[in-house]
Amino acid sequence: MNRQPVSRTCFVCGRENHIGLKMEWFNCPEEGKVKAALTIPEQFNGYPGFVHGGIIAAILDETSGRAIMINGEHDRLFVTASLEVKYRHPVPTNTPLMVSGWVIRGGRTRARVAAELCLEDGTCLASCKATVLKPPEEYYELWNWQQEKEHWKVPGD
DSSP: OEEOOBOSSOTTTOTTOTTSOOOOOEEETTTTEEEEEEEOOGGGBSSTTBBOHHHHHHHHHHHHHHGGGTTSOTTOOOEEEEEEEEEOSOOBTTSEEEEEEEEEEOOSSEEEEEEEEEETTOOEEEEEEEEEEOOOHHHHHHTTHHHHGGGOBOTTO
Protein backbone atom coordinates (compact mmCIF):
# COMPACT_ATOMS: atom_id res chain seq x y z
CA MET A 1 0.00 0.00 0.00
CA ASN A 2 1.25 3.50 -0.77
CA ARG A 3 0.10 6.74 0.77
CA GLN A 4 -1.74 9.55 -0.96
CA PRO A 5 -0.76 13.20 -0.64
CA VAL A 6 -2.59 15.56 1.68
CA SER A 7 -2.97 19.31 1.66
CA ARG A 8 -2.09 22.05 4.05
CA THR A 9 -5.50 23.55 4.91
CA CYS A 10 -8.26 21.09 3.88
CA PHE A 11 -10.74 20.36 6.68
CA VAL A 12 -10.52 16.62 6.07
CA CYS A 13 -6.80 16.11 5.33
CA GLY A 14 -5.00 19.41 5.98
CA ARG A 15 -1.91 19.05 8.15
CA GLU A 16 -2.01 22.72 9.20
CA ASN A 17 -5.76 22.87 9.88
CA HIS A 18 -5.91 22.86 13.68
CA ILE A 19 -9.66 22.07 13.73
CA GLY A 20 -9.55 19.45 10.94
CA LEU A 21 -9.51 15.66 10.91
CA LYS A 22 -5.95 15.30 9.47
CA MET A 23 -6.87 12.07 7.68
CA GLU A 24 -4.43 10.05 5.60
CA TRP A 25 -5.29 7.55 2.82
CA PHE A 26 -3.52 4.51 1.42
CA ASN A 27 -3.89 3.11 -2.09
CA CYS A 28 -4.81 -0.58 -2.17
CA PRO A 29 -4.64 -1.30 -5.91
CA GLU A 30 -5.02 -5.06 -5.45
CA GLU A 31 -8.49 -4.35 -3.99
CA GLY A 32 -9.20 -1.39 -6.28
CA LYS A 33 -9.73 0.81 -3.23
CA VAL A 34 -8.29 3.71 -1.31
CA LYS A 35 -8.54 3.32 2.49
CA ALA A 36 -8.08 5.25 5.70
CA ALA A 37 -8.31 4.31 9.35
CA LEU A 38 -9.69 6.97 11.64
CA THR A 39 -11.18 7.73 15.01
CA ILE A 40 -13.49 10.74 15.05
CA PRO A 41 -13.19 12.79 18.25
CA GLU A 42 -16.19 13.83 20.34
CA GLN A 43 -15.79 17.46 19.19
CA PHE A 44 -17.32 16.39 15.85
CA ASN A 45 -20.51 15.03 17.38
CA GLY A 46 -24.11 15.85 16.54
CA TYR A 47 -25.71 14.14 19.49
CA PRO A 48 -23.38 13.21 22.36
CA GLY A 49 -21.41 10.11 21.46
CA PHE A 50 -22.31 10.16 17.75
CA VAL A 51 -20.68 11.87 14.76
CA HIS A 52 -22.55 14.71 13.04
CA GLY A 53 -23.98 13.68 9.66
CA GLY A 54 -22.20 16.54 7.89
CA ILE A 55 -18.83 15.27 9.11
CA ILE A 56 -19.70 11.77 7.88
CA ALA A 57 -20.65 13.22 4.47
CA ALA A 58 -17.36 15.15 4.28
CA ILE A 59 -15.33 12.01 5.03
CA LEU A 60 -17.24 9.96 2.44
CA ASP A 61 -17.00 12.76 -0.14
CA GLU A 62 -13.23 13.09 0.26
CA THR A 63 -12.61 9.34 0.27
CA SER A 64 -14.77 8.57 -2.76
CA GLY A 65 -13.12 11.40 -4.72
CA ARG A 66 -9.64 10.18 -3.81
CA ALA A 67 -10.39 6.83 -5.44
CA ILE A 68 -9.58 8.36 -8.83
CA MET A 69 -5.95 8.78 -7.67
CA ILE A 70 -5.46 5.10 -6.81
CA ASN A 71 -3.13 4.57 -9.78
CA GLY A 72 -0.71 7.19 -8.48
CA GLU A 73 -1.94 10.16 -10.54
CA HIS A 74 -1.90 12.44 -7.50
CA ASP A 75 -2.34 15.63 -9.51
CA ARG A 76 -5.60 14.34 -10.97
CA LEU A 77 -7.88 16.68 -9.06
CA PHE A 78 -11.65 16.46 -9.39
CA VAL A 79 -14.53 18.28 -7.68
CA THR A 80 -17.83 16.80 -6.53
CA ALA A 81 -20.85 17.49 -8.74
CA SER A 82 -23.28 15.32 -6.77
CA LEU A 83 -23.16 13.28 -3.58
CA GLU A 84 -25.76 10.82 -2.30
CA VAL A 85 -25.18 9.64 1.27
CA LYS A 86 -26.95 6.76 2.98
CA TYR A 87 -26.79 6.75 6.77
CA ARG A 88 -27.31 3.15 7.90
CA HIS A 89 -26.40 3.29 11.60
CA PRO A 90 -25.28 6.03 13.99
CA VAL A 91 -21.51 6.53 13.78
CA PRO A 92 -19.93 6.55 17.24
CA THR A 93 -17.26 9.05 18.23
CA ASN A 94 -13.97 7.90 19.77
CA THR A 95 -14.25 4.51 18.01
CA PRO A 96 -11.81 3.04 15.46
CA LEU A 97 -13.33 3.15 11.96
CA MET A 98 -12.29 2.32 8.41
CA VAL A 99 -13.35 4.24 5.31
CA SER A 100 -12.76 2.96 1.80
CA GLY A 101 -13.46 4.42 -1.63
CA TRP A 102 -13.52 3.03 -5.16
CA VAL A 103 -14.29 3.98 -8.75
CA ILE A 104 -17.55 2.68 -10.18
CA ARG A 105 -16.98 4.15 -13.65
CA GLY A 106 -13.96 6.21 -14.63
CA GLY A 107 -13.32 8.79 -17.29
CA ARG A 108 -10.92 11.59 -18.20
CA THR A 109 -13.26 14.42 -17.18
CA ARG A 110 -16.03 12.69 -15.18
CA ALA A 111 -16.19 9.68 -12.89
CA ARG A 112 -18.71 7.87 -10.73
CA VAL A 113 -17.22 6.93 -7.36
CA ALA A 114 -18.34 5.41 -4.05
CA ALA A 115 -17.24 5.04 -0.45
CA GLU A 116 -18.29 3.40 2.78
CA LEU A 117 -17.54 4.06 6.45
CA CYS A 118 -17.40 0.94 8.61
CA LEU A 119 -16.64 -0.31 12.08
CA GLU A 120 -13.49 -2.42 12.38
CA ASP A 121 -15.67 -5.58 12.26
CA GLY A 122 -16.90 -4.55 8.79
CA THR A 123 -20.35 -3.26 9.77
CA CYS A 124 -21.20 -0.53 7.26
CA LEU A 125 -22.42 2.60 9.04
CA ALA A 126 -22.72 4.97 6.07
CA SER A 127 -22.02 4.93 2.35
CA CYS A 128 -22.11 7.25 -0.64
CA LYS A 129 -22.11 7.42 -4.39
CA ALA A 130 -20.83 10.55 -6.08
CA THR A 131 -20.18 12.08 -9.45
CA VAL A 132 -16.88 13.94 -9.69
CA LEU A 133 -15.71 16.23 -12.48
CA LYS A 134 -12.40 17.61 -13.67
CA PRO A 135 -12.64 21.33 -12.89
CA PRO A 136 -12.20 23.99 -15.58
CA GLU A 137 -8.66 25.40 -15.81
CA GLU A 138 -9.74 28.76 -14.33
CA TYR A 139 -10.49 26.99 -11.03
CA TYR A 140 -6.79 26.27 -10.58
CA GLU A 141 -6.15 30.03 -10.67
CA LEU A 142 -8.95 30.66 -8.16
CA TRP A 143 -7.40 28.05 -5.86
CA ASN A 144 -3.93 29.56 -6.38
CA TRP A 145 -2.93 25.98 -7.20
CA GLN A 146 0.60 26.72 -8.47
CA GLN A 147 1.53 28.15 -5.07
CA GLU A 148 -0.48 25.59 -3.09
CA LYS A 149 0.82 22.60 -5.09
CA GLU A 150 4.09 22.55 -3.12
CA HIS A 151 2.05 21.67 -0.01
CA TRP A 152 0.19 18.79 -1.75
CA LYS A 153 2.40 15.91 -0.68
CA VAL A 154 2.62 12.65 1.21
CA PRO A 155 3.15 13.34 4.94
CA GLY A 156 6.78 13.00 5.89
CA ASP A 157 8.10 13.59 2.35
